[in-house]
Amino acid sequence: MRRRSLLIAVPAGLTTLAACGSEDKSDSSKASDSASPSAQATSAAPPPKIVDGPLPAITAGTKFDEKPTVAKGGGDPSKQLAVKTVIAGSGRTVAEGDYIVAHYLGQIWNTGKVFDNSYDRKTRLAIQLAQGSIIDGWRYALTGKKAGSRVEMAVPPTWGYGTQGQPQAGIKGTDTLVFVVDVQGTFNAKSSAKGTQVAQKDAGLPEVGTNTDGKAPSIEVPKADAPKKLVANYVIEGDGEKVGAGDTVLVQYKGVLWDTGKEFDSTYSRGQLTSFSLEQVVKGWAQGLTGKKVGSRVLIVIPPNLGYGDNPPQGSDIKKDSTLVFSVDILAKM
The missing domain is CATH 3.10.50.40 (Chitinase A; domain 3)
Structure with a gap:
């Protein structure tokens, strides 16, 4: 089975577009063997406080759309949501409920273990920043950022996978997760062709x-x-x-x-x-x-x-x- 991200949720519509008489094999409907923020992991926690850090250093792949290498977290992570705009974009501002298209890498704070990244798959992610579609850490961290931005965040369990973690990816219910996200674009229901x-x-x-x-x-x-x-x-x-x-x-x-x-x-x-x-x-x-x-x-x-x-x-x-x-x-x- 092709490795894919848990970020992808089941798409709306398309009931009339699926190939007739075939098994639904779309990435959106298959089980995953990788891990990252998923719809079923969305918490009902109150909004976090957004803080500046601490956040581990990005030691290589420092350009936008390059696969980053991220150091292990040093010391204890914040119990709130740490967010930093590493590269500031100049595109459209991301709003909650938008679809974003992004490359990303995710790893565990205290071990530095990379549990998911889209760069190696050479497949960008499209996901809606809405409760029920993605974990709250991404939803709160990326809202208000601009397309073209690289954003680093450290997501505590409260706004990530919660106390259940993601055992198949080696993520415990106590793990803080570090993500680097390159926001390629942001779209909503009013988006149209341009040309x-x-x-x-x-x-x-x-x-x-x-x-x-x-x-x-x-x-x-x-x-x-x-x-x-x-x-x-x-x-x-x-x-x-x-x-x-x-x-x-x-x-x-x-x-x-x-x-x-x-x-x-x-x-x-x-x-x-x-x-x-x-x-x-x-x-x-x-x-x-x-x-x-x-x-x-x-x-x-x-x-x-x-x-x-x-x-x-x-x-x-x-x-x-x-x-x-x-x-x-x-x-x-x-």
Whole structure:
């Protein structure tokens, strides 16, 4: 089993995007064999006092987005939450309830044992800073920081795993945990694509709205026969990294039926972003987003053979042999 972080929580939505007839193998649903702040560990403790230290030194990997090496903690850690902005970013300010995309390393205060890090996995984390999604230490330490910042924190058990610890990772219920977190970006339910608008010239294809105010874009389906092949066109072209076939992405999306124009799924309607692996969604999504740039809005038209064919999801408005139309904003890749 691929090693992954316990930070990842089960995503909302996506009931209509999972590959039909397959076992759910997404990172968000598998058991983990590593440890870091997890949803089930979230405490009901009162807010901590934020203090400056003590915090162990970062002895190597001192640049943003470099894997850090952190010394063992010296003496006794604070019983409160120690937080230091090691590198101050200039991006958007993180608010509670936002999704952050970050690289991080976690180790035990008194032994220096690294129990989890995303740098070696070469996979950034996307997680919501909300109670029930992540331990309170991260929630309190990162709220108010700016994207582009490196933050070091020392999290006592009260705002970490509590007295139960995480035995499978060698974390005891008395251990204070040290994290270094590189905040790559922060997103919320009003986040949208950012880039250059691309002309939509084909009258035989749906026209997607280009608003970037966080509201759902319009999707106008033409009175024409649906295309037989996959369509994946930029509506807004971003300037970020290209998405790979095995990547996990953080997105806003809206889906409608070609025949009726009726919406059947939308993160905008739920008021919550979602993330997923391109290996675990219908082929039309996987093929349509592969190679597209982060920051973009993409029109995807999925014919039945790359969607659900004659086996649509139960309880959805998708019918047998439906052609699906999506507007997808690629906010980040992990």
